[in-house]
Each structure stands twice: as structure tokens, then as C-alpha cells.
């Protein structure tokens with residue numbers, strides 16, 4: 453195998469390893485995949501304005517997220533069905549997150565139960581949908597709380613499933629035995645039942661009242677994921693959320709939606725100081741992370757590359773992905789004249805982007 457140097461190398465290696473339909477399910481986006489492509493392309497259009505002669509001999513990548521210390525401003529994004537990449541699935545990701553001392557946000561649609569993932573001992577957030585059957589959501593929140601999760605992340609950009617044309621063409625064969633283990637107490641979600649179960653439980657009638665309801669039933673901080681507008685971010689704050697994740701679901705929901713990075717300045721301006729704002733979508737380089745933080749993100753979430761690492765080498769592969777990101781972020785910070793995450797300010801990026809979505 454050639455030496456895998458960066459996250460793109462891991463993507464290629466994963467493509468040769470995974471069945472075509474599984475790679476397509478992970479890599480693909482909605483419709484023409486315009487948003488999917490833009491998610492990364494937008495980072496390349498922003499240029500950095502490095503500071504020099506600032507003494508960067510010691511660098512600190514540590515930060516705090518919702519009051520908890522973390523080794524770097526990188527969170528593992530929630531992604532369903534990790535066992536399609538590797539039999540160790542979400543547990544391998546949790547082990548890697550624990551060893552890197554960063555937060556893993558576990559997807560509701562995981563192939564491993566939230567309790568089994570929590571037992572690894574990583575710092576975890578739990579991602580949730582509000583389902584038609586509210587008892588399921590309530591029960592999952594209770595279980596996540598008892599298992600020691602630190603926050604609930606409510607994903608709000610899936611009122612309905614999206615149109616995934618690559619999957620319409622290839623289909624997705626699910627191995628027998630694979631199931632959405634968080635739902636074992638409610639439904640049999642094995643193989644053919646998975647899609648039917650998800651479709652039957654997605655609730656297009658959700659409103660801000662459902663967010664208020666969720667906040668009212670849990671002592672944990674609640675974040676919303678899937679916000680792309682300042683007014684929606686403000687509304688979420690008024691409901692009582694503790695953080696906003698600016699995201700277009702990795703280009704998997706509304707094609708031609710604005711990218712998270714483009715929406716970020718508007719959201720940051722709308723929520724003001726005191727609310728932590730996170731961003732995801734297309735982050736593949738340490739310089740991408742610097743740009744996101746310069747535009748006001750507290751931290752970023754990384755999605756697909758974690759699955760590429762998992763597919764290539766299980767837990768070890770995820771650790772390599774996180775090590776590459778760490779090395780790239782550290783180097784980018786040094787070359788930008790930043791000795792700590794707090795030194796990353798808006799002066800480091802060209803300003804075209806900040807006004808582009810208004």
C-alpha cells in the first residue's frame with residue numbers, strides 16, 4: 453500500500469477497500485452533489501493572512517467545549533452505520549477519540565448501542581432526532597443521560613429524507629445482523645427494516661416547540677445541528693440551546709444549500725458572545741480548521757475522513773486520521789503565528805467570505 457499522507461489518500465484507500473455501494477453511501481451527497489463539492493471547495497477560496505515573528509516555539513491546541521477540556525478543537529461528527537466500514541464500528545471510533553482526548557458525537561443511527569460506546573470511556577455527545585413516537589426520543593435521552601453522555605445534539609435538517617441518486621442507482625446491500633442497536637428495545641431494525649423504520653419515524657411536522665420540549669426533558673446541555681441562518685440560530689438560543697452546529701449535513705440533505713463555512717459568520721454575528729458555535733462540512737486540512745476558527749467557530753466536526761480511517765485500518769486508522777489533522781493544525785497555527793487556539797482571530801482570513809451570504 454502506498455504511504456497515506458493526508459485525508460484524501462485515506463479516502464482513495466477506503467474506496468479500494470469498501471464495496472462500491474457502501475463507499476457511495478458514505479461519500480455521496482444529495483442530487484447533483486453541488487453542496488457536497490462546495491463544502492470543501494469553499495475553504496480553498498479563502499486565503500490566510502499569516503502573522504510573523506510571534507514566537508510560536510510552544511503551541512497549545514487544547515481548548516474547552518461547553519466547559520469541558522479537550523485536546524484540540526476537533527469533534528468526531530455523528531455518522532450512522534459505522535459497521536459498514538469495519539466490524540469494530542463505533543467502538544473503534546470511541547477508542548480513537550479517547551486516545552486522542554477529543555469528543556465523539558455518537559449518531560442515533562449507530563450499529564452499536566449508546567451504552568456499549570459509553571463503556572469505552574471517551575467524552576461523548578449523543579446525537580438525536582425527535583421521532584414521531586416521542587417516547588423513543590425521551591427514552592434515548594434518558595439512556596444517554598444515565599450512560600454519562602455530556603450533551604444532546606438535536607439534528608434539525610432532516611424533516612424528510614433526501615434524494616440520493618447514487619443510492620437509487622447502486623442500492624445499498626446491508627449485511628445480515630447489522631442493525632440500529634439503539635432501537636433494539638422498540639423495533640427490529642435489522643437489514644431490510646432499517647430504511648422503513650427511519651422513514652416511519654422521521655417527523656416533518658417538527659417545530660421550535662419540539663426543541664423546547666426536548667430541552668425541558670433533559671438536564672444535559674442541548675445543541676442544535678443543521679442551522680444555516682442567523683435568524684434560526686437566534687431562535688434556537690431563545691429556546692435555550694447551549695450551542696449551535698452550523699451544518700448542511702455533509703451535503704447529504706438539501707442540494708445547493710449554502711455551506712456551513714459560508715453561513716458561519718452570519719450565525720456567529722446573530723448569536724453574539726456566550727454561545728458556542730461549531731461548524732462542519734468538507735474540513736480536510738489543518739488550514740481548513742484555522743479558517744473555521746478564524747470565522748468564529750469554537751471547534752469543527754469532521755465526518756467522512758473518520759470513516760475512511762476506520763475502513764482502512766479500524767481503530768488504528770481513525771487514530772491516524774486524528775494524528776494527521778493534529779499535525780496539520782499544529783503546523784498551520786505555527787505558520788499563521790498562533791501559539792494557541794485563542795490566538796486564531798478573524799484577521800487571519802481574507803474578508804470576502806464574511807459578507808458573501810447576506
Ligand SMILES: Cc1cc2nc3c(=O)[nH]c(=O)nc-3n(C[C@H](O)[C@H](O)[C@H](O)COP(=O)(O)O)c2cc1C
Pocket residue numbers: 477478479491529530531532559560561579607677699700701702703704732733734735753754755756757
Ligand atoms: C455516512 C454518514 C452518515 C451520517 N449520519 C448522520 C447522522 O446519523 N446524524 C447526523 O446528524 N448527521 C449525520 N451525518 C452528517 C455528519 O454528522 C456531518 O454533518 C457531515 O458528515 C460533515 O461533513 P464531512 O463528512 O464533509 O466532514 C452523516 C454523514 C455521513 C457521511
